[in-house]
Amino acid sequence: MPVYKAPTADTLFVLNDVLGLERYGNLPGFADASPDMVEAIVGEAAKVAEEALFPLNLSGDQEGCTRKDDGSVTVPKGFNQAYDQYCQGGWIGLAVPEEFGGQGLPYTLHAAVGEYMSSANMSLMMYPGLTQGAIAAILVHGSAEQKATYLPNMVGGTWSGTMNLTEPHCGTDLGLLRTKAVANGDGSYKISGQKIFISAGEHGMTDNIIHLVLARIEGAPEGTKGISLFIVPKFMVGEDGSLGARNGVTCGALEEKMGIHGNSTCVMNYDDATGYLIGTENKGLSAMFVMMNEARLGVGLQGLSISETAYQNAVAYANERVQGRSLSGVKAPDKKADPIIVHPDIRRALMTIKAFNEAGRAFLLWTALKSDIAHRSPDEKERQNADDLLSLATPILKGVLTDKGFDHAVMAQQVFGGHGYIEEHGMSQYVRDARITMIYEGANGIQALDLVGRKLALNGGRAVMAFFKEIGDFCEENRSDEAMAPYTKGLKKGLNDLQAATMWFMQNAMAKPDNAGAGSTDYMHLFGLVTLGYMWAKMAKTAQEKLGSGDVREDYLNNKLVTARFYMEKIMPETALRKVRIEAGADSVMELAAEAF
Numbered sequence: 001m002p003v004y005k006a007p008t009a010d011t012l013f014v015l016n017d018v019l020g021l022e023r024y025g026n027l028p029g030f031a032d033a034s035p036d037m038v039e040a041i042v043g044e045a046a047k048v049a050e051e052a053l054f055p056l057n058l059s060g061d062q063e064g065c066t067r068k069d070d071g072s073v074t075v076p077k078g079f080n081q082a083y084d085q086y087c088q089g090g091w092i093g094l095a096v097p098e099e100f101g102g103q104g105l106p107y108t109l110h111a112a113v114g115e116y117m118s119s120a121n122m123s124l125m126m127y128p129g130l131t132q133g134a135i136a137a138i139l140v141h142g143s144a145e146q147k148a149t150y151l152p153n154m155v156g157g158t159w160s161g162t163m164n165l166t167e168p169h170c171g172t173d174l175g176l177l178r179t180k181a182v183a184n185g186d187g188s189y190k191i192s193g194q195k196i197f198i199s200a201g202e203h204g205m206t207d208n209i210i211h212l213v214l215a216r217i218e219g220a221p222e223g224t225k226g227i228s229l230f231i232v233p234k235f236m237v238g239e240d241g242s243l244g245a246r247n248g249v250t251c252g253a254l255e256e257k258m259g260i261h262g263n264s265t266c267v268m269n270y271d272d273a274t275g276y277l278i279g280t281e282n283k284g285l286s287a288m289f290v291m292m293n294e295a296r297l298g299v300g301l302q303g304l305s306i307s308e309t310a311y312q313n314a315v316a317y318a319n320e321r322v323q324g325r326s327l328s329g330v331k332a333p334d335k336k337a338d339p340i341i342v343h344p345d346i347r348r349a350l351m352t353i354k355a356f357n358e359a360g361r362a363f364l365l366w367t368a369l370k371s372d373i374a375h376r377s378p379d380e381k382e383r384q385n386a387d388d389l390l391s392l393a394t395p396i397l398k399g400v401l402t403d404k405g406f407d408h409a410v411m412a413q414q415v416f417g418g419h420g421y422i423e424e425h426g427m428s429q430y431v432r433d434a435r436i437t438m439i440y441e442g443a444n445g446i447q448a449l450d451l452v453g454r455k456l457a458l459n460g461g462r463a464v465m466a467f468f469k470e471i472g473d474f475c476e477e478n479r480s481d482e483a484m485a486p487y488t489k490g491l492k493k494g495l496n497d498l499q500a501a502t503m504w505f506m507q508n509a510m511a512k513p514d515n516a517g518a519g520s521t522d523y524m525h526l527f528g529l530v531t532l533g534y535m536w537a538k539m540a541k542t543a544q545e546k547l548g549s550g551d552v553r554e555d556y557l558n559n560k561l562v563t564a565r566f567y568m569e570k571i572m573p574e575t576a577l578r579k580v581r582i583e584a585g586a587d588s589v590m591e592l593a594a595e596a597f
Ligand SMILES: Cc1cc2nc3c(=O)[nH]c(=O)nc-3n(C[C@H](O)[C@H](O)[C@H](O)COP(=O)(O)OP(=O)(O)OC[C@H]3O[C@@H](n4cnc5c(N)ncnc54)[C@H](O)[C@@H]3O)c2cc1C
Pocket: 163, 164, 165, 166, 169, 170, 171, 172, 173, 196, 197, 198, 199, 200, 257, 265, 436, 439, 440, 441, 442, 443, 444, 445, 446, 449
């Protein structure tokens, strides 16, 4: 049977030792996040993940969701109770302002515990996950009345939320969307059209479902400039907050899909459903972007979370399964063969995943902290700097953590040999579940284009220059520290490759945009390699300082240093390959006629 244990020691190392959460006590909500409190919250989250959510992961995958003829949808057994327990623990509103029923704690903490919940049961966690995104959009763009009407119930989890963008003929190119909104004359609108692939679109776990829907108001301009965002509740909400008649929105079908079987992915039909505009007419896409950006961090988190669970299972199996003898002599003389963890090729796989997971966790929490600073700092310059880095990091976090999350689910499955292909071990589920993270919330190719086409040039390249400077300064500050050389040398080399590739784009992509398109995925991964390398160098620095101060976690800290060295020696050199590919440009990519494929 699959296993999962929340990596609390590692989370606490990143939060307390590497990021120094305590130093941000001036930000709202951070004063309450003392190290003791952080440890207690992380420990409690681990319990919920391991004991309430994880036991339902495999069974949820096997059972899936079902739609009845009346359009209602049933979720797998046990999901309702586990969801209630999650809501009662106040987990949805951990970082939501207290005035709306939340706890106002740092978003960084929300991300830290979110990893455990998603590792334990990604399908189940998508129900509150979508709600959290909808809460963020209403918080930023909703009117005072909308906030008061919807947020408390959503934060408490008695109402859930969804995100409705995709239509049969448009996913990436939302400018093509056809769902129509017609003003009723009383401030509300009639919404008509069909949305597909809507996660958590219908289910019975909550009393109401608040759909956030993109639609085009009659007469609005074509393309993305004519899209507005609407709240469409499943049940109408009275002035006193009571639930009324069923609105004109129904689940037409459940999508049959490769993974995340425990999450209902729905075709949603809107037939003159009553909707309420959020924010400004025709500015719906930017309002939805609040939800999408939050969701992109959440999907990057999913990539990491599956990589972690798959890794833990591969480690357990590698210690248990005996096959062949160690190349350096027998290691288990009492057995007929050695456990496969003695084989260097198995260790290559495990170390690769471990090195990624620990740096990925640091990158996720570093980015979440930028989000907290961007939204909560009293200092405008600090807010702007954090916002720049957050917006630069978002496509990298989403694209790299999910591409690698899937690769690592496959790598961990490989450790099981044929047993990884058999459903009962759960490895097949991790591979299937991880696959969607590369596609939804903007396919990873689109994340790469967002990075190269938008984020690099934003504000005259302010974000990217600040980030390069931060890493360059780190290398410079540690230049004379011999003990840091194994980490800073590799990082500096990676940074040089990244800067050269960035320069190449500046010189070659304006005149020929295909050069940017052809190199964008390599560039996103090159950026990811350097970013994770930076996280490793920071963690190595912290580990060395702690070891020097007599910290009792000696083995843990030494293992950190070995893993950091592995990253620098075995993973970081990939930056050179990525750079060469980028600089080869688009010619051989674009030359063949479409008929030649
Ligand atoms: C299980 C599941 C759950 C989902 N949940 C939701 C949800 O809750 N809400 C919601 O609204 N949607 C949801 N989606 C939809 C998802 O976000 C889209 O499938 C995704 O954005 C891609 O859109 P598409 O499928 O139409 O692909 P397309 O847009 O047709 O893209 C096809 C391919 O072409 C590439 N491509 C497209 N345009 C370009 C370009 N200009 N340059 C380079 N490459 C390009 C893409 O990267 C992709 O690889 C879900 C999908 C699935 C499968």
